[in-house]
Amino acid sequence: MSTDDLETDLTRKTENSPRELLTRSFFFLCAALSVVTTISIVALLVTEAAKFFTLTAPLMGVTGETASIVDFLTGTTWQIHNKEFGVLALVSATLMITIGSAIIALPLGVATAIYLSEYASKQARSVLKPALEILAGVPTVVYGFFALIYITPAIGVVLPGIGTFNILSASIVVGIMIIPMVASISEDAMSAVPDDLRQAGYGMGATKFDVSTGIVVPAALSGIFSSFILALSRAIGETMAVTVAAGAQAKFLNPLDPSSYLEGALPMTAAMVQLLTGDITGGGLAYRSLFAIGLVLFVITLIMNIISDYVAQRYREAY
Amino acid sequence: MSHKENTAEVESSNMTGTEDPTNDEMLVQTDVSDGLSASTSVSETTNAETIIRADDINVWYGDEQALQNISMEIPENSVTAMIGPSGCGKSTFLRCINRMNDLIDVARVEGELTLRGKNVYDDDVDPVALRRRVGMVFQKPNPFPKSIYENVVYGLKIQGIEGDYDEIVEESLKRAALWDEVKDRLHESGLDLSGGQQQRLCIARAIATDPEVLLMDEPASALDPVATSQIEDLVEELAEDYTVVIVTHNMQQAARISDKTAVFLTGGELVEFDDTQKIFENPESQRVEDYITGKFG
Ligand SMILES: Nc1ncnc2c1ncn2[C@@H]1O[C@H](COP(=O)(O)OP(=O)(O)OP(=O)(O)O)[C@@H](O)[C@H]1O
Numbered sequence: 001m002s003t004d005d006l007e008t009d010l011t012r013k014t015e016n017s018p019r020e021l022l023t024r025s026f027f028f029l030c031a032a033l034s035v036v037t038t039i040s041i042v043a044l045l046v047t048e049a050a051k052f053f054t055l056t057a058p059l060m061g062v063t064g065e066t067a068s069i070v071d072f073l074t075g076t077t078w079q080i081h082n083k084e085f086g087v088l089a090l091v092s093a094t095l096m097i098t099i100g101s102a103i104i105a106l107p108l109g110v111a112t113a114i115y116l117s118e119y120a121s122k123q124a125r126s127v128l129k130p131a132l133e134i135l136a137g138v139p140t141v142v143y144g145f146f147a148l149i150y151i152t153p154a155i156g157v158v159l160p161g162i163g164t165f166n167i168l169s170a171s172i173v174v175g176i177m178i179i180p181m182v183a184s185i186s187e188d189a190m191s192a193v194p195d196d197l198r199q200a201g202y203g204m205g206a207t208k209f210d211v212s213t214g215i216v217v218p219a220a221l222s223g224i225f226s227s228f229i230l231a232l233s234r235a236i237g238e239t240m241a242v243t244v245a246a247g248a249q250a251k252f253l254n255p256l257d258p259s260s261y262l263e264g265a266l267p268m269t270a271a272m273v274q275l276l277t278g279d280i281t282g283g284g285l286a287y288r289s290l291f292a293i294g295l296v297l298f299v300i301t302l303i304m305n306i307i308s309d310y311v312a313q314r315y316r317e318a319y
Numbered sequence: 320m321s322h323k324e325n326t327a328e329v330e331s332s333n334m335t336g337t338e339d340p341t342n343d344e345m346l347v348q349t350d351v352s353d354g355l356s357a358s359t360s361v362s363e364t365t366n367a368e369t370i371i372r373a374d375d376i377n378v379w380y381g382d383e384q385a386l387q388n389i390s391m392e393i394p395e396n397s398v399t400a401m402i403g404p405s406g407c408g409k410s411t412f413l414r415c416i417n418r419m420n421d422l423i424d425v426a427r428v429e430g431e432l433t434l435r436g437k438n439v440y441d442d443d444v445d446p447v448a449l450r451r452r453v454g455m456v457f458q459k460p461n462p463f464p465k466s467i468y469e470n471v472v473y474g475l476k477i478q479g480i481e482g483d484y485d486e487i488v489e490e491s492l493k494r495a496a497l498w499d500e501v502k503d504r505l506h507e508s509g510l511d512l513s514g515g516q517q518q519r520l521c522i523a524r525a526i527a528t529d530p531e532v533l534l535m536d537e538p539a540s541a542l543d544p545v546a547t548s549q550i551e552d553l554v555e556e557l558a559e560d561y562t563v564v565i566v567t568h569n570m571q572q573a574a575r576i577s578d579k580t581a582v583f584l585t586g587g588e589l590v591e592f593d594d595t596q597k598i599f600e601n602p603e604s605q606r607v608e609d610y611i612t613g614k615f616g
């Protein structure tokens with residue numbers, strides 16, 4: 001009797017019990033669902049975009065109008081009614097908003113993270129962290145109107161004659177939007193730095209500033225970089241705020257020329273919204289260009305993610 | 320009374336200021352020119368060798384008392400050992416000397432602890448300046464995630480000490496008995512070293528800035544006998560110019576290297592503080608004798 005019990009206890013039965021199988025399948029299905037969704041979206045993007053280009057359309061059995069892939073990738077004029085699809089006009093606007101928002105959000109986000117992790121008292125933290133989370137939760141269209149109603153007029157005071165729609169206020173508002181992301185991910189990385197290292201610094205006669213900037217930030221660098229890249233991906237993909245604030249007129253601008261930030265332009269995401277909402281001319285070709293832009297956007301964000309993974313691997317926190 | 324305030328003011332310039340904190344000549348001179356009225360000059364002469372004086376120090380962590388009424392006088396240019404069972408407050412006492420307890424939210428220190436006559440808990444004392452004069456080697460090795468070289472020069476950089484860094488690095492690593500093992504890989508991460516090597520790196524880092532007082536919390540606990548004896552040699556050598564306060568669980572080590580020994584026992588009391596020889600050969604207290612002979616831990 002007792003030996004029987006022992007045997008049953010020791011043989012592996014649980015792994016194949018029906019309940020175990022059921023739960024395992026359930027979790028597998030959940031995981032599979034997101035993978036399948038991603039694959040379908042990518043497949044849709046690629047096949048629809050293929051119908052847009054002269055080069056690939058025949059393969060997809062499309063006979064109507066098509067566009068040159070070279071003109072698409074190198075052209076700087078985006079005029080749908082003239083059948084000009086130069087995506088660089090849109091890419092330049094997206095790039096400028098990304099640069100502009102990065103200039104605002106990266107330093108402010110890291111400074112906020114340093115404050116939260118190294119300087120803030122328990123009470124200050126308990127107020128600031130939820131405030132940041134709320135900031136991250138505001139619908140982005142609200143940010144767009146905030147830019148239109150407050151930021152642009154405020155810029156107008158300093159720079160009279162600025163248009164209602166401009167890259168600068170779109171950049172500022174996207175910058176504000178992504179600060180919480182930079183701050184909270186960087187703060188997590190800084191809080192994870194072991195206290196021993198701070199003690200070592202203070203023990204050497206370091207000031208709080210020395211410890212924060214010379215020990216904690218370098219030790220948390222990979223987390224901080226990750227926060228940058230995630231925030232930039234977010235800026236690139238941001239749609240509603242820039243649709244409202246940046247303008248509706250596509251224009252190729254030089255991102256390195258500060259004066260071009262005062263002009264309005266059409267970022268990639270806003271162009272896609274325009275195409276989707278349908279008040280455009282250009283027929284099937286214009287509609288299919290939507291997927292071509294989407295594919296470019298997807299590739300850019302994919303590259304950002306790969307860089308982020310690489311950085312996280314390469315500069316893994318080791319303390 | 321008014322004189323005391325006066326001294327405090329003069330000396331505070333040295334602990335609150337950012338100018339070279341190791342320049343104690345200046346401190347001594349100010350004292351002499353200032354020591355016209357009787358009280359200090361008497362205490363200065365009678366206790367010329369006392370560098371650190373603890374007067375009725377009590378420490379609490381929250382509601383729990385970790386040290387009870389600790390008073391002792393630590394002589395200059397000597398090695399003072401702190402021994403006692405685990406949890407009796409040795410590390411806590413070390414942290415009182417350089418005010419590292421300030422960094423622990425729940426810690427509360429009461430009493431007076433003077434460094435060359437200046438109470439380090441006075442409001443005008445800058446703990447940063449204090450810690451530049453009182454270096455520390457922690458119980459657990461904690462090198463920075465930087466290169467070996469950068470670890471050693473860290474203190475020099477933040478304290479704005481100039482000099483031939485290469486030479487200081489070599490010198491400090493040699494004194495910490497680590498040079499031969501790392502001289503070919505100074506620019507590799509300090510974290511790639513073994514535990515004992517990391518501890519010696521931390522010692523090199525602490526002595527690179529030439530502090531007046533060096534607090535060492537079980538610096539040899541992770542070292543092999545050879546490295547241990549090298550560190551013991553270093554401690555004895557350091558005591559020619561500096562004051563070393565060292566925590567150790569190793570009785571022989573305390574007996575070998577220290578001039579004075581403080582025996583703490585559970586509950587955070589200082590049971591006996593005397594010349595090392597006296598403590599080990601003829602302690603006043605039965606409890607100390609029991610502890611030293613291993614009857615009580
Ligand atoms: N940061 C802290 N917060 C709360 N209590 C603490 C803290 N540090 C130490 N204590 C308590 O204070 C007492 C003394 O601790 P301390 O570290 O000074 O002992 P120790 O003599 O150095 O022991 P060991 O030989 O094990 O290092 C212990 O009871 C410990 O639990």
Ligand SMILES: [Mg+2]
Pocket residue numbers: 409410411458536
């Ligand atoms: Mg200890």
